[in-house]
Amino acid sequence: MASQINPPRGMRDFLPLEKAVRNDLLSKIVGSYASHGFQEIETPALEAIERLTSGDGGDNEKLAFRVLKRGEELEAALGKGADELSDLGLRYDLTVPLTRYYATNYSKLPKVFKAIQTGPVWRAERPQKGRYRQFVQCDIDTIGDDSNFAEIELLNASLNALSSIGIDDAKIRINHRELLTRSIAELGVPVSDSGKAMITIDKLDKIGVEGVAEEMKERFGELVAKATSSWLSSLSDSPEIPEQLREIFEALNKLQPGKLRFDPTLVRGMGYYTGSIFEIEHPASGSSIGGGGRYDGMVGKWLGTDVAAVGISIGFERVAELVSGSPVSSNSLVIIFEAADQQAALSLQAEAIAAGYLVRLEPSPKKLNVLLDSLKAQGVSQFAVLEEPQKGLQGLKIKPIG
Numbered sequence: 001m002a003s004q005i006n007p008p009r010g011m012r013d014f015l016p017l018e019k020a021v022r023n024d025l026l027s028k029i030v031g032s033y034a035s036h037g038f039q040e041i042e043t044p045a046l047e048a049i050e051r052l053t054s055g056d057g058g059d060n061e062k063l064a065f066r067v068l069k070r071g072e073e074l075e076a077a078l079g080k081g082a083d084e085l086s087d088l089g090l091r092y093d094l095t096v097p098l099t100r101y102y103a104t105n106y107s108k109l110p111k112v113f114k115a116i117q118t119g120p121v122w123r124a125e126r127p128q129k130g131r132y133r134q135f136v137q138c139d140i141d142t143i144g145d146d147s148n149f150a151e152i153e154l155l156n157a158s159l160n161a162l163s164s165i166g167i168d169d170a171k172i173r174i175n176h177r178e179l180l181t182r183s184i185a186e187l188g189v190p191v192s193d194s195g196k197a198m199i200t201i202d203k204l205d206k207i208g209v210e211g212v213a214e215e216m217k218e219r220f221g222e223l224v225a226k227a228t229s230s231w232l233s234s235l236s237d238s239p240e241i242p243e244q245l246r247e248i249f250e251a252l253n254k255l256q257p258g259k260l261r262f263d264p265t266l267v268r269g270m271g272y273y274t275g276s277i278f279e280i281e282h283p284a285s286g287s288s289i290g291g292g293g294r295y296d297g298m299v300g301k302w303l304g305t306d307v308a309a310v311g312i313s314i315g316f317e318r319v320a321e322l323v324s325g326s327p328v329s330s331n332s333l334v335i336i337f338e339a340a341d342q343q344a345a346l347s348l349q350a351e352a353i354a355a356g357y358l359v360r361l362e363p364s365p366k367k368l369n370v371l372l373d374s375l376k377a378q379g380v381s382q383f384a385v386l387e388e389p390q391k392g393l394q395g396l397k398i399k400p401i402g
Helices: 016-033 058-063 071-077 096-106 148-164 177-186 191-201 204-220 222-234 244-255 316-322 338-353 368-377 391-394
Strands: 046-048 066-068 086-090 113-122 134-143 171-174 259-260 277-281 290-294 308-315 333-339 358-363 381-383
Touching: 016 113, 016 134, 016 290, 016 316, 046 096, 058 191, 058 222, 066 368, 086 338, 096 113, 096 134, 096 308, 148 290, 148 308, 171 177, 171 244, 177 191, 177 222, 177 277, 177 338, 191 204, 204 222, 244 259, 244 277, 277 308, 308 316, 333 338, 333 368, 338 358, 338 391, 358 368
Parallel strands: 171 259, 333 358, 333 381
Antiparallel strands: 046 086, 066 086, 113 134, 134 308, 171 277, 277 290, 290 308
């Protein structure tokens, strides 16, 4: 018996109907973002490994798929260690490529640049339910605007994009890195170790207050653990909105009432965040379905000057799992023809395409019902049997399938 042939671990194939569903969702998200004034761009799947491992990507840097040097460069690097063997890597998010893109093209871009990026990213994670090594992200970013208006517009556009695919009950948690850093310092954690403390606090939803306190004890000692437990236990369900976030709350609550919630324990794992940070949550999802924040210092690394930037990413795989049903194109059409009418069928296909149909030609089968059931499963909505070729499209009797 032949062994089963599968795609690489953590990666997937998509059948035609599955791909059609994904394309439909993606086009609605992109269309919604574009309606808010964001412009679509494209960046390479590969980036220089030194950019992907510059220290801003958090744990994702350890998960980057590296690409070996080629030819003589590889031969020269052999025996010098893993870091010397690769010069490129597959992108693990869309933010690092965007900052490089802006640094490359900033002279051709507007002062405030609003970008849409969608596409696959790769991380060498341990595959599990809902977590893949290749997955699609849908990002919008605003570069060049240091005001809260950029955050307000991003969050509003993202909620509207989710509504465009039928997800109306998503909400957003928001925090500010400045507030989080201050809270961690008040626990007695040295400034140099605040990143380690953030990693632990980020596990709150999974391991609870006691688990976080225990891990903080292991890292920083008994006093820090007690302070952490006291801080987390004292947080109310409706904490006071801090000054740094008040303008965002006031504006968004008028546009999207009740959609925003201040969470002083929200961390976000990326090391490049410098200001507001946010995550999109949904009651039917066990984890966030999107997130982002402000990363004002990142673009400046490549340009040598400070550039304000903020972005948000929708996790496409997770939102796709939340959306039930599959779109069936109302203008998809199968024309069934006899062998003698092949040329007429080809001419008729061209006529039907010009009229706006998506046209597939099928030779007359032995069992019509079997063919129609198969076509319905593939998302085709209409069929017609070519009986009067001389009459062209007007002579077709188009019927719904099923």
